[in-house]
Amino acid sequence: MNIDLSTLSRNELVVLQEDVSKALADAEARDRQAALDAARAAASEFGFSLDEISGNSRRRGGRPNGSLSPPRYANPADQEQTWTGKGRKPNWFTEALSRGINPSEMEL
Structure with missing residues (x-):
């Protein structure tokens, strides 16, 4: 896709720039979601959720992350x-x- 930018007016270039910015944001959101889905699938292959691996949830066995032991x-x-x-x-x-x-x- 080749667009000859020199033939576009200033207003057309501004609109194009806004469209490109929106398209980039949409592409990033799609890529982020695809990466998240792939990470979830990879974690699932080993029997974990993504939260368990990233430390955002409770560990297997019901213990939350961090120490529950009282100070000794x-x-x-x-x-x-x-x-x-x-x-x-x-x-x-x-x-x-x-x-x-x-x-x-x-x-x-």
Whole structure:
């Protein structure tokens, strides 16, 4: 499709520009929907929903994303800093251990 833009009037060019902008927005929306449909289909092949994979929903087994475990340890210097005992040790916990504090002394 070749359009000789030099033959169009200013008003025709403005209308064409608006039409192209609208067509680009429509094409982007179609591509976005196609990508979303493909991602859902790919996730479905493995038995997941797209929300489960992206972290926008509840995990299998009904647990929501994030920790539901109550805090098990508290920073002796700042009781607002807590840790469940799962995952990577926070810096304050590691520093307390290096100062000789027993983990049982930090338990809640």
